[in-house]
Amino acid sequence: MTKNFINLDDLSTNDLQQIIDQAITLKKQHKSGEINKTLENKTLAMIFDKSSTRTRVSFEAGMTQLGGHALFLSDRDIQLGRGEPITDSAVVISSMVDAVMMRVSSHDDINTFAKHSSVPIINALSDESHPCQLLADMMTYQEHNGSIKGKVVAWIGDGNNMCHTYMQAAKVFDFTLNIATPKDYEPDQKFIDQYANCINLYTDAKTACKDADLVVTDVWASMGQEDEQKKRELAFEDFQVDVALMGNAKSGALFMHCLPAHRGEEVSADVIDGKQSLVWSEAENRLHAQKSLLLYLLG
Numbered sequence: 547m548t549k550n551f552i553n554l555d556d557l558s559t560n561d562l563q564q565i566i567d568q569a570i571t572l573k574k575q576h577k578s579g580e581i582n583k584t585l586e587n588k589t590l591a592m593i594f595d596k597s598s599t600r601t602r603v604s605f606e607a608g609m610t611q612l613g614g615h616a617l618f619l620s621d622r623d624i625q626l627g628r629g630e631p632i633t634d635s636a637v638v639i640s641s642m643v644d645a646v647m648m649r650v651s652s653h654d655d656i657n658t659f660a661k662h663s664s665v666p667i668i669n670a671l672s673d674e675s676h677p678c679q680l681l682a683d684m685m686t687y688q689e690h691n692g693s694i695k696g697k698v699v700a701w702i703g704d705g706n707n708m709c710h711t712y713m714q715a716a717k718v719f720d721f722t723l724n725i726a727t728p729k730d731y732e733p734d735q736k737f738i739d740q741y742a743n744c745i746n747l748y749t750d751a752k753t754a755c756k757d758a759d760l761v762v763t764d765v766w767a768s769m770g771q772e773d774e775q776k777k778r779e780l781a782f783e784d785f786q787v788d789v790a791l792m793g794n795a796k797s798g799a800l801f802m803h804c805l806p807a808h809r810g811e812e813v814s815a816d817v818i819d820g821k822q823s824l825v826w827s828e829a830e831n832r833l834h835a836q837k838s839l840l841l842y843l844l845g
C-alpha cells in the first residue's frame with residue numbers, strides 16, 4: 547500500500563522516531579561531505595497554491611542532495627489552478643513522478659488527491675495541519691534537550707494549523723500541551739475532542755507557560771487571513787511571547803517558531819533573537835527531516 551504523510555499521526559510513534567533519528571544521522575553525513583544518492587532518478591512534484599520559503603527550498607535542495615529532482619508547480623502555472631479537477635490532476639501527475647508534496651488551502655483537497663494518486667503524498671501545510679514542520683521541531687528538541695516525552699509544551703496564540711499539529715505531536719510523542727488562545731481563536735473542536743487527553747486549554751498565556759520546557763508560537767494571521775490582520779492584532783495583544791512571559795516557563799526553557807515571524811507581534815525580538823530560541827535550527831532541520839521522510843516514503 548502507498549504510504550502518505552498527510553497527518554502527523556498517520557505514522558506510528560516508532561516510525562516517526564526512526565525518521566527523526568535517521569534525520570540526525572543524515573545531517574551529520576551531509577555536514578561531513580558524505581554523498582547519498584539513494585533517490586537517483588526519482589522525481590518529487592511540489593504543488594503550491596500558497597507562498598513558501600523554507601518548505602520549497604528544503605524539499606528542492608533535499609531531493610537534489612539525494613540524487614533526485616524536484617519540480618516546482620505553482621497553481622498559477624499548472625491547469626489545476628484553472629479548474630482542472632483535482633482527481634484528474636492526481637491521476638496524471640502521479641503517473642509521471644515518484645512522490646507529490648502539496649501546500650494547498652484545503653486539507654480535503656490533499657485527501658482527495660491522495661485517493662487518486664498512485665504515489666506517496668506529503669502534506670506541506672494545509673488549513674488544518676503542518677506535519678513536516680513538526681518533524682523538524684521534534685528533531686530540534688531532541689538534538690537540544692533529549693526526549694520530549696513527559697515534558698510540558700506551551701502553545702501561545704492562534705489555535706491554527708500549527709497548533710493542531712502540536713496537538714497530534716503531544717499524542718504521538720507523549721508530552722503535555724498547554725494551549726493559550728484568545729476566546730474565539732481556539733483550535734478546531736474536532737481536534738479538541740480527538741486530543742483532549744493530551745491538552746489543557748487556557749485563555750491566559752502566563753498560566754499556560756507555567757513550568758513549560760518549551761514555548762511555541764506562530765503568526766497571528768496565517769496565509770489567507772491577511773484581511774483579518776488588524777482585528778487579530780487587537781484580539782492577540784496579550785499573547786506576545788516576550789521575556790516576561792518566558793519568565794513563567796522553566797528556567798532554561800526553549801523557544802520555537804516555525805517562521806516566518808513578525809517581531810513585535812507574536813514574539814518580541816529579544817526572545818526570537820535570544821539564547822533560548824531554536825528558530826534557526828528548526829528551519830535548517832526542515833531539510834534533514836524531510837530528506838529522511840522522503841527516504842522513508844520512497845525507500
Ligand code: CP
Pocket residue numbers: 597598599600601602671679804805806
Ligand atoms: N515554516 C514554513 O513552512 O515556512 P515556509 O512557509 O517559508 O515554507
Ligand code: NVA
Pocket residue numbers: 671706707708764765767768769804805806
Ligand atoms: N500558520 C502559518 C504557518 C506558516 C508556515 C500559516 O498557515 O500561514
